[in-house]
Amino acid sequence: METLIEFRQVCKYYRMGEETVVAADHIDMTIQRGEFVAIVGQSGSGKSTCMNIIGCLDVPSEGVYLLDGQNVGQLSAKKLAAIRNKMLGFIFQQYNLLPKQSILENVEVPLMYAGVPRGERRRRAMEALEQVGLADKYRHRPSQLSGGQQQRASIARALAGRPAIILADEPTGALDSHTGREVLSMLQDVHRQGNTVVLITHDNSIACQAQRIIRLEDGRVVYDGDPHAPQAVVRHRPGGEEAAQ
Amino acid sequence: MSILETFGLALQNIWASKVRTLLTMLGIIIGVTAVIVIVGLGNGMQNYMRDSFASLGTNQLTVMISGRGSSRSISVDEMYQLVEDNASLLDGLSPTVSVMGQIKVDTETLSSSVTGVGEDYLDMKGLTLAQGRGIQYADVSERRTVCVVGAYVAREYFQNNAVGQTLRVNGRKVSIVGVLEQQEDDMDEGGSDDCLYLPYSTASRFFSGGQVSSYMVTVADEDRINDAQTVLEDALYAVFGDSDSYTVSNMAAALETMNSMIGMVITILALIAGISLLVGGIGIMNIMLVSVSERTREIGIRKALGAREGVILRQFVIEAATTSGLGGLFGIALGYLLSRVATVVITNLTETAITVSPSLAAVAMASGISIAIGVLFGFLPARKAARLNPIDALRYD
Incomplete structure (x- = not known):
């Protein structure tokens, strides 16, 4: 297997007024190409920080983040933008589609920034929309679609650029359980097609759909392994004491 | 993108x-x-x-002689000589005598402008004749009571048949020998077509004080109008020995x-x-x-x-x-x-x-x-x- 994401002693500090908040505390983890990994944790556990770092929206304060062998922490803003564009496909809780543009135009955005010529861009965007079953809605505005459809459109947008990693941040958080399951099974399909999927969630039942769970608490990795093992859903307390959730 | x-x-x-x-x-x-x-x-x-x-002419200089009492003056012939002496810069000369007076055609009174001019004046102004002839040297030298009228006068008072007719300027009978081409698109009273030109000698003798005190001078080269003005001023200064006795004005400079x-x-x-x-x-x-x-x-x-x-x-x-x-x-x-x-x-x-x-x-x-x-x-x-x-x-x- 080929290592795609590697965290070596990654730390992230934020200054909140006088205090320094430790959002990531010496995190070590590796994710292989083709894996479906869920990063789970309560709010404040550091999962958002992890997602920002994995997504190249932020860089570690300390430690090394290697993305496909490249040390991301040392790159300029311009290079980071290029990496986000080529290596990462984002799926957000709030879909984050551009409201004034059609679904097709939304899916085209990453391709546009990648400099894909218009014709090919259109073709690849339509392909991605077909993949999520929205090809017939390509002219609609996001506001004309249901939440589930909007999230599918954002999955299409993430897929259109053929990135190395699909990074989904609470993709079902704004959806009812039924549509949530649909979106989740779509992510599983995306994974089965050979994509690396990293799912960030606070919800154990959703995290269980992944192949592997990385559980974070207070900026530290407290579990990394099989989602169906009993420890995977156990809440850890600082000091190493364990209690059933 | x-x-x-x-x-x-x-x-x-x-x-x-x-x-x-x-x-x-x-x-x-x-x-x-x-x-x-x-x-x-x-x-x-x-x-x-x-x-x-x-329309006033940008290749023209206007000379006004105010003189210095009666002791010094410059005659029309001396002015002609002066222009001739500076032929490289100065081209033509015409005395201009404006006449204040009453013009009558039968019982009708006209308000046309009346000017006494030299034989070259119409050419210098670029005015062309529609009918008859212009003011000639003989008209000037013999002080003939003839005139050239503008197109407006010819149309309004003579039904475009003015040549050979007469009108009265301050009671003196003047015969019309020529009619000018129309200049403006809309001829009107007081416009440039409402005019009357006499020989300057006639005008000064019969209708004003006898003195000729203003001249129009055209220059040989419009681009050297300032040089021409200087030459003219220098020559006049030589005559009068005083720069208050004359003025030379330059339309182009004014413009x-x-x-x-x-x-x-x-x-x-x-x-x-x-x-x-x-x-x-x-x-x-x-x-x-x-x-x-x-x-x-x-x-x-x-x-x-x-x-x-x-x-x-x-x-x-x-x-x-x-x-x-x-x-x-x-x-x-x-x-x-x-x-x-x-x-x-x-x-x-x-x-x-x-x-x-x-x-x-x-x-x-x-x-x-x-x-x-x-x-x-x-x-x-x-x-x-x-x-x-x-x-x-x-x-x-």
């Missing part, structure tokens, strides 16, 4: 908030319109001046002075109008800052999807420049429209035919400046947008 696509996106965003964009543009529109109309007005005034002076004065006034007015462009630019900056705040989330999404800072910067700068450029276009259109209206209004109110004609240079400058203002004032908000942290921007509501 190509410039063209960015431009398309800018138009899309502008179209999405039409009313706001229009209000934003207003400052630019007013500024550009004002600059165009004012510069156009200046052009119109300069053209009007040029035309009025051209130039007038034009530069109009030009200066117009420049100042245009600059004042240009302040509105500055205000417009500040308006654009203001609204772009609001727009950046409103679209923080969009900017975050775009950055997450791989837009480089440069791309975001370009997008907002182009949007600002498009807004102000469009304002400039509207301003130009409005400027042209108002120029037309102003032409009609001025013509009707003042009865002077000033055509407000916007110059291409003013239009080019106005559009250039308005786009530059967009780029300049759009830059700050655009940089703010480009530098937004994508994480904060994505979280922004």
Whole structure:
């Protein structure tokens, strides 16, 4: 297997007024190409920080983040933008589609920034929309679609650029359980097609759909392994004491 | 992402908030319109001046002799000699004697201007005859009571059949030997076609004090009119030994002075109008800052999807420049429209035919400046947008 994401002693500090908040505390983890990994944790556990770092929206304060062998922490803003564009496909809780543009135009955005010529861009965007079953809605505005459809459109947008990693941040958080399951099974399909999927969630039942769970608490990795093992859903307390959730 | 696509996106965003964009543009529109109309007005005034002076002649010098008592003067023959001596610069000479008096055709009184002139006068003025002959040397030397009339006089009082007829100037019978070609499109009383020319000798003997005290001199080369004026002044100074006894005036120089004065006034007015462009630019900056705040989330999404800072910067700068450029276009259109209206209004109110004609240079400058203002004032908000942290921007509501 080929290592795609590697965290070596990654730390992230934020200054909140006088205090320094430790959002990531010496995190070590590796994710292989083709894996479906869920990063789970309560709010404040550091999962958002992890997602920002994995997504190249932020860089570690300390430690090394290697993305496909490249040390991301040392790159300029311009290079980071290029990496986000080529290596990462984002799926957000709030879909984050551009409201004034059609679904097709939304899916085209990453391709546009990648400099894909218009014709090919259109073709690849339509392909991605077909993949999520929205090809017939390509002219609609996001506001004309249901939440589930909007999230599918954002999955299409993430897929259109053929990135190395699909990074989904609470993709079902704004959806009812039924549509949530649909979106989740779509992510599983995306994974089965050979994509690396990293799912960030606070919800154990959703995290269980992944192949592997990385559980974070207070900026530290407290579990990394099989989602169906009993420890995977156990809440850890600082000091190493364990209690059933 | 190509410039063209960015431009398309800018138009899309502008179209999405039409009313706001229009209000934003207003400052630019007013500024550009004002600059165009004012510069156009200046052009119109300069053209009007040029035309009025051209009818007076820009290759002409006017000499007025006031003399120094009766002790020193210069005779007509001496003047002719003076011009001949400086033939390289001076071309023609004609005494001009204006006659104040009553002109009558039968019982009707005319208000035509009456001038006594030399035999070369009509040629020097570029006046051509429609009928009959002009004033000749023999008319001058023998002080004949003949005259040439303008087309208006011939039409109004002689039914275009004036040659051979007579009229009375201060009671003295004068016969008409020639009729001039019509000069103006609309002949009217008091216009340039309402005139009457006599031999200057006749005019000075019978109708004024006997003295010839003003002359018209044409120059050989219009470009050297100032040299010609100097030569003439020097020669007259040699005669009188005193520069108060004569004046030589130069129409071209007067026109130039007038034009530069109009030009200066117009420049100042245009600059004042240009302040509105500055205000417009500040308006654009203001609204772009609001727009950046409103679209923080969009900017975050775009950055997450791989837009480089440069791309975001370009997008907002182009949007600002498009807004102000469009304002400039509207301003130009409005400027042209108002120029037309102003032409009609001025013509009707003042009865002077000033055509407000916007110059291409003013239009080019106005559009250039308005786009530059967009780029300049759009830059700050655009940089703010480009530098937004994508994480904060994505979280922004």
